[in-house]
Amino acid sequence: MRELSVVTDSKIVLLVLDGLGGLPMDPFGRTELEAANAPNFDALAARSDLGLQRPVAAGVSPGSGPGHLGLFGYNPLKYKVGRGVLSALGVGFELEESDLAARINFATKDEAGMISDRRAGRIPTEEASKLVDLLNENVSLDSAQVFVTHEKEHRAVVVFRAPDLSDALSDSDPQRTGLEPLPVEPTDGAGGEAKKSTELANTFIEQANEILEDHHPANTVLLRGFGMHPALSRFDEVYKLRAAAIAAYPMYKGLARLAGMEILKEGEGIAGEFETLTSNWDSYDFFFVHVKATDAAGEDGEFERKSAVIEEVDALVPDLLNLGPDALAVTGDHATPAKIKSHSWHGVPLLLSSEYTLPTAESFGERACAGGSLGVIAAEEIMGLLMGHALKLNRYGA
Amino acid sequence: MRELSVVTDSKIVLLVLDGLGGLPMDPFGRTELEAANAPNFDALAARSDLGLQRPVAAGVSPGSGPGHLGLFGYNPLKYKVGRGVLSALGVGFELEESDLAARINFATKDEAGMISDRRAGRIPTEEASKLVDLLNENVSLDSAQVFVTHEKEHRAVVVFRAPDLSDALSDSDPQRTGLEPLPVEPTDGAGGEAKKSTELANTFIEQANEILEDHHPANTVLLRGFGMHPALSRFDEVYKLRAAAIAAYPMYKGLARLAGMEILKEGEGIAGEFETLTSNWDSYDFFFVHVKATDAAGEDGEFERKSAVIEEVDALVPDLLNLGPDALAVTGDHATPAKIKSHSWHGVPLLLSSEYTLPTAESFGERACAGGSLGVIAAEEIMGLLMGHALKLNRYGA
Numbered sequence: 001m002r003e004l005s006v007v008t009d010s011k012i013v014l015l016v017l018d019g020l021g022g023l024p025m026d027p028f029g030r031t032e033l034e035a036a037n038a039p040n041f042d043a044l045a046a047r048s049d050l051g052l053q054r055p056v057a058a059g060v061s062p063g064s065g066p067g068h069l070g071l072f073g074y075n076p077l078k079y080k081v082g083r084g085v086l087s088a089l090g091v092g093f094e095l096e097e098s099d100l101a102a103r104i105n106f107a108t109k110d111e112a113g114m115i116s117d118r119r120a121g122r123i124p125t126e127e128a129s130k131l132v133d134l135l136n137e138n139v140s141l142d143s144a145q146v147f148v149t150h151e152k153e154h155r156a157v158v159v160f161r162a163p164d165l166s167d168a169l170s171d172s173d174p175q176r177t178g179l180e181p182l183p184v185e186p187t188d189g190a191g192g193e194a195k196k197s198t199e200l201a202n203t204f205i206e207q208a209n210e211i212l213e214d215h216h217p218a219n220t221v222l223l224r225g226f227g228m229h230p231a232l233s234r235f236d237e238v239y240k241l242r243a244a245a246i247a248a249y250p251m252y253k254g255l256a257r258l259a260g261m262e263i264l265k266e267g268e269g270i271a272g273e274f275e276t277l278t279s280n281w282d283s284y285d286f287f288f289v290h291v292k293a294t295d296a297a298g299e300d301g302e303f304e305r306k307s308a309v310i311e312e313v314d315a316l317v318p319d320l321l322n323l324g325p326d327a328l329a330v331t332g333d334h335a336t337p338a339k340i341k342s343h344s345w346h347g348v349p350l351l352l353s354s355e356y357t358l359p360t361a362e363s364f365g366e367r368a369c370a371g372g373s374l375g376v377i378a379a380e381e382i383m384g385l386l387m388g389h390a391l392k393l394n395r396y397g398a
Numbered sequence: 399m400r401e402l403s404v405v406t407d408s409k410i411v412l413l414v415l416d417g418l419g420g421l422p423m424d425p426f427g428r429t430e431l432e433a434a435n436a437p438n439f440d441a442l443a444a445r446s447d448l449g450l451q452r453p454v455a456a457g458v459s460p461g462s463g464p465g466h467l468g469l470f471g472y473n474p475l476k477y478k479v480g481r482g483v484l485s486a487l488g489v490g491f492e493l494e495e496s497d498l499a500a501r502i503n504f505a506t507k508d509e510a511g512m513i514s515d516r517r518a519g520r521i522p523t524e525e526a527s528k529l530v531d532l533l534n535e536n537v538s539l540d541s542a543q544v545f546v547t548h549e550k551e552h553r554a555v556v557v558f559r560a561p562d563l564s565d566a567l568s569d570s571d572p573q574r575t576g577l578e579p580l581p582v583e584p585t586d587g588a589g590g591e592a593k594k595s596t597e598l599a600n601t602f603i604e605q606a607n608e609i610l611e612d613h614h615p616a617n618t619v620l621l622r623g624f625g626m627h628p629a630l631s632r633f634d635e636v637y638k639l640r641a642a643a644i645a646a647y648p649m650y651k652g653l654a655r656l657a658g659m660e661i662l663k664e665g666e667g668i669a670g671e672f673e674t675l676t677s678n679w680d681s682y683d684f685f686f687v688h689v690k691a692t693d694a695a696g697e698d699g700e701f702e703r704k705s706a707v708i709e710e711v712d713a714l715v716p717d718l719l720n721l722g723p724d725a726l727a728v729t730g731d732h733a734t735p736a737k738i739k740s741h742s743w744h745g746v747p748l749l750l751s752s753e754y755t756l757p758t759a760e761s762f763g764e765r766a767c768a769g770g771s772l773g774v775i776a777a778e779e780i781m782g783l784l785m786g787h788a789l790k791l792n793r794y795g796a
Contacts, residue, residue: 023754023755023756024756024757027444027445027755027757028444028445028757031756052771052773056794056795057779057782057794058775058779058780058782058783058786059779059781059782059783059784059785059786059787059791060402060782060786060791060794061786061791061793061794062793062794062795063793063794063795063796064796065795065796066794066795076794076795080795081795081796082796083796086796087796225796337754339754340754342793343793344754344786345783345786345787345791346754346756347756347771347772347773366756366771367756367758367771370756370758370769370770370771370773371758371769375773375774376772376773376774376775
């Protein structure tokens, strides 16, 4: 890609309906997408290449991290986004490349030093938020900056900023009550690169224990999911694209930032996201637009609500087409069938529109996509297709 | 898989109709599977995911070894089952992990020491069997146990059992008459790990020549296809499955044993295999059921007989479904079209039934599978799909 990609005036849109893929509630029924009354998507499908895409591997249900890495063209089995990193992105923390992040749980330690509640009674957000302030004011590490950011209830994120950090660290969370917290240990051996990071993490926990001593039930912290910024090549380097992201949730903005995209301030709701797209149209070559509500409806098991969200997006499709994207993909980061109420391993519908397509069906749906001209492909292949359809790739070889 | 797989109560069945894939005898006709009157398979297909699977690589016709390794989730280009190993499995020899096996041909050597018949006039099984006894009684190696087992006519297997053996050995079979037998030589260089094995093999051949001296036409042996037990991760380790195999032929039992499956004693015929499945249903999480007769009919070029075998299995499908498998795959280890009378490279029909499917057709057949929601996949991806559909895989990534 890096060798073949060229700068042109053409514009690419990657429209991601989170958890788009679905299933019929009974084998003879229709999926959420098939059941949706989506005349604009259907008309577009009749002029588009269709296919199914697999986010990670056969039978494997992806989290949001690997789901998006695949869509952005990275191999999600090769590049990993740790829990700590995803949490940091989720709270909008602007992670730098050398930062080390971990998820924090506020927890309860009894007099014998055993963990009696791994979630500190799920303390209210307001209280936990004060404890986070307390940690930020009082923790002091010799060789690193430390940033604690609250997520929700008992959950927070800690980011260590210093040179030469490593995420080869074990969790301090013992995963069960009645046990002592574990010391954080290097997983790359005693003399490895994680020595400094291990000391930072354990010193942080030691100081947090002193600071929180009188704040029962939240009198200790458990750390898990140490992770660092994955070393992703940036969109401007690989694809020579000025890339922008439009997403309502911090986690997706953060994932896009990992790939080197610029984050645009989005308007209200899905319509607001499309307005942002319109008003920034001239300034970028590539737009990642993320719609969350499809996934949320699927997770809640609400088949009709998921179809309704698709219909809401469908109504905005004419505005998008009026902008005249040269290549447009509509897909999801994974399936979230209402039937399963969870991310799943199923193939995700993929519609690819450009001037150079081989249409095979009259509607946008899983079954139409199953017979499409793109076949069943890996998510990480989509970026190549978009670049090709936008005529942004030189010929390979003489 | 090893990291994501979890133990649950759900049950998986992999039903393999050997050589299931077929072709129309003329381009406008139906395949063996399409022509079969198989109402139960058709009804199941209407509720299932369909696809075609490719055992090894485009255009490549697999032997039984690679065909089954793929179905069991191993990359058949990475893991190899040598001719000697397959022969040992085929005679029901319980190969240990450090054993070295080779195929033996009884052959005829003339007075000048040249091979005049590579098959010793295809001596009758009865006579060859006596010569095998003679070898077992009289061969004596200082540093290894040796087991010779008869296969059929001029064919037998030899297994060497000792520590530190290697299969980096060349054949002694010169492949043509009028030539001297070749000395067995190490293929990993003179000072390599195969030195001991080379000496064992050549000493074995030397002793066999003395023992067989007066048994013209079977007055020598030719060795080829040296192989060792492939280092496959076991099903219980990778998938955390208690896996059992039901197969009528020793070779398939042996292949299943390589993967760590337990071999169940099968009843009479195909119906007997299904009875074994029923009576062992509660004791395992995974069942590999192997039906041989489809392949045999294909090899004989008997189109209608192959369809009839499919119909015989079809009649047993209701019994299988009554057991309530959570995920069921019906497929073959390769195609054996009656038109070709041989294993072939064609895509093999794959039906995957579970509660979480996206059906696309009303019948089970090659063309229905070609348009299915699974697309064209590698055989080694089937195990992941089965694990996913049985809800035995954790989510990948945060």
